[in-house]
Amino acid sequence: MSMMMNESSPVTTMLPHYDSGLPSLYEAPPAPPKPRLMFKMPRVVPDQKTKFESDELFRRLARETEQVRYTGYRDRPTEERRQKFQSQCRDGYTEIAFTSSGTNLQLSFSPTQGGYSSDVDFNKEPGKVHIRSRFIMNGVCVRWKGYVDLERLDGIGCLEFDEDCARVEDQQLREEIEKYKAKLREFEDKSRGPFKNFTSFGGGK
Template sequence: MHSTSIFSFGSMYEPPRQRFIVKMPRVVPDQKSKFESDELFRRLSRESEVRFTGCRDRPQEERTLRFQRACREGHTEIAFASTGTNLQLVFAPPSTGQRSECDFEKESGKVHIRSSFIMNGVSVRWRGWIDLKRLDGSGCLEFDEERASQEDANLKKAMEIYNQKVRHLESKDMGYRQDRGQNMGLHNHSAVPVQRPYMKMF
């Protein structure tokens, strides 16, 4: 007759590790420094020729109408002729009263546009004008101090949340390891690695 030994593995069970997702801003820690030192930003910060790139397969007259309609809706597509860099611009349309972002009245035959966005981790603003008939013009990128300050504050807040999550996980892990050691009658027990929160860019 064979005897059967039953072992309990309850004390060795590791509870599922919690996973936290922390949203991180899309900016780099030192935006201004990158804007001033990055070669692409240096080139795009110089006033240079730009062109409307939408509806290339359509006749010029139709492209003109579509460009003007898109501007009045608050968006357009342009490219820097010197570098081939394409930008999708979004801005407040004239109907909102914010003429500084899209102004058809500042200069006859032209539309003046300003559009803020994040590019390669840096808060920037495109500023320039486009001829309403030729669909070309001139513009440049500027460092957006105001938005950069806001994004820096978001980055700092997100890092604080991340560090709090890490400390919380480490505290829970330490308590679990102590309980595990007591349950198993061990004085020296190995550490269980802590899974740090997953940082998700948005």
């Protein structure tokens, strides 16, 4: 039996979906991005000298009798390592380790055109090279000084507190903190918006 459509039945027409680039009247507008406060991580701690004098690691490495050893190219023959060590000194860096604590350091110094840095001295003692290097370790400005025997590739070295560099880094730290405080005050003012001068009801005539 064939089915007959009832002429009085309503017919629903499906319209294709229309994607409009305009926001719907029933949709909330997207929230503006929240301002972000960026604080640059300081390179040093607030009181460098106190940490250098009280920290056990610094106290140990500050002794002038600490044994050090060149650690570069340990898988190469001894003669090649000697050549590599002197080549690195000429290029402005080398790797040193304190043998008692196993503390490894990457020493760097400014190379000079056609020769060694003033921080590298091959003439002070025959068969030894004396090295100085400034860097920041655990938030403290320090200076490494010592010597390495050119044959054995070991020697003596220690860390000193670098007051000149610490003074410069302390000033930069204070400036960064002041910038952050100013941004924080600006952020708080914007957050209060039109209500920052609002006086509560009953708060005066």
